[in-house]
Amino acid sequence: MASVYDASLSRPSRSAWSGVASLILGRLSASLLVLIGVAFIVFWGIDQAPADPVTAALGPFATPEQRATFVQQHGLDDPMPLRFVRFIAGALQGDLGQSTTRPVNASTLVGKAVPVTVQLTTLAILIATVLGVSAGVLAAKRANKGTDRSVRLSAAVLVAAPDFWVGIIAIQLFAVNLGWMPSGGYQPLANGFLPWLEHIIMPATVLALPLSATLANQVRSSMIQELDRDYVRSAMGQGLSSTRVLTSVFKNAATGPLTLLGVRASYMLSGAIIIEQIFNLPGLGTLLVEGVRQGDLAVTRAVALVGTMGILIISFVLDLAYLAINPRARK
Structure with a gap:
């Protein structure tokens, strides 16, 4: 069984680490370009909005x-x-502009809201990962049995249920x-x-449920494909414990779920807007709604840029986590 684990446990060469460094630098450069591009689009789009900042600040009766x-x-x-150039120059110095409806800088308002949204989404991602991975592994281990069917049915319901409806039900019940x-x-x-x-805990759980359901389905599919490989049957035949085999199988099958987690975790920031409104959380979502309304x-x-x-x-x-879980990607 040594050959089964050699590919995942082998120590990467110096050239592999050089490739990792190049990848990280490339991702950082691409992220910077994306950030500047999105900032310009957001700035231009908001600039074209019908809202009048002068009326919002001075009222309709200003001379x-x-x-x-x-x-x-x-x-x-x-x-x-x-x-736009002035906005970017100010943003690089931590100045996101003066609020036109409140006598404070937008950076101050965003600084107060960011911790709430970060805590909400981080806890939601943690809950979704624990629930999704556990349910997916359990369903794969008992494929096509009652447990598997229950997990798939629950996942289908959670994916289809709107966040605001689940949030209202949770408030009413708990x-x-x-x-x-x-x-x-x-x-x-x-x-x-x-x-x-x-x-x-309740808003974070409501926010996590759709992601946990999608993640459970992905983990189940990846695990079932991996469990059907020859090295798994060979390992079981040599008497290795099921825990050790499942650990190795999950490590090999984790790349797909991790990619899904990266894509869906980004969407959780937009989902947090609804959750923060329902549960009256003073995060970026609430601040964004107030900014648009006013x-x-x-x-x-500022909220769009920070988001x-x-x-x-x-x-x-999550790219770094992918490299950590799958050492072969470093090559």
Whole structure:
């Protein structure tokens, strides 16, 4: 059985690590270009929106002189390319622009909202990974039996169920009927781990369920394909424990689920907008909705830019995880 594990346990050569370094540098460069491109598209798109930042800031009864002064002070009459360059230059220094509806910088508002969304999505990804992998491995181990059919049926229901509907049902059941946890709101970690957990565990679980269902199906399919290979039958025939064999099989089958996790985890940031609204969480999703509703262009741009950065960071981290799990990819 040594040959079965040699490919995955062999120490990569110096040229393999050189390839990894080149890949990382290439991904970082591509991510930077994507970020600049998305920032321009977002800036241009919001600039074309019908919302009037002057009216949003001064109200509908501002005099022409007040409007002209506001436009001049904020450079709103400058050409769009010049305003975009000024926005990027400010963003590189941590200045995402002045909110037009609140007397604070957009960076301050985003800085307060980012920890909430990061905590929500990180916990959701963790929950989805644990549930999805466990259910997928269990279904693959008992393929075409009652357990497998139950996992597939549950996954189909969770994938089809809308997030807002699941969230409302969860609030009604666990908050209103059972009183096990609050129906919404947020408590920072500084106020204690348990208060933080009881406020965020339900929205994080609701956000995680669709991903866990999709991940369970992917893990099941990959595991079943891998379990049918000759080296698995050879390993079982040599008397190796099922735990050791399943561990090796999962390691070889993990590349597909990991790719899926990377794609779907990025979508969780957009799904967090709905969840934060339902559970009244002061994260980036809530801030984005408020910015759009109030016509606050600076806040809307800032949230869109930070959200794009979050998606790129998630993709980059999962690329590194892919290389760690599959050493053959380093070659």
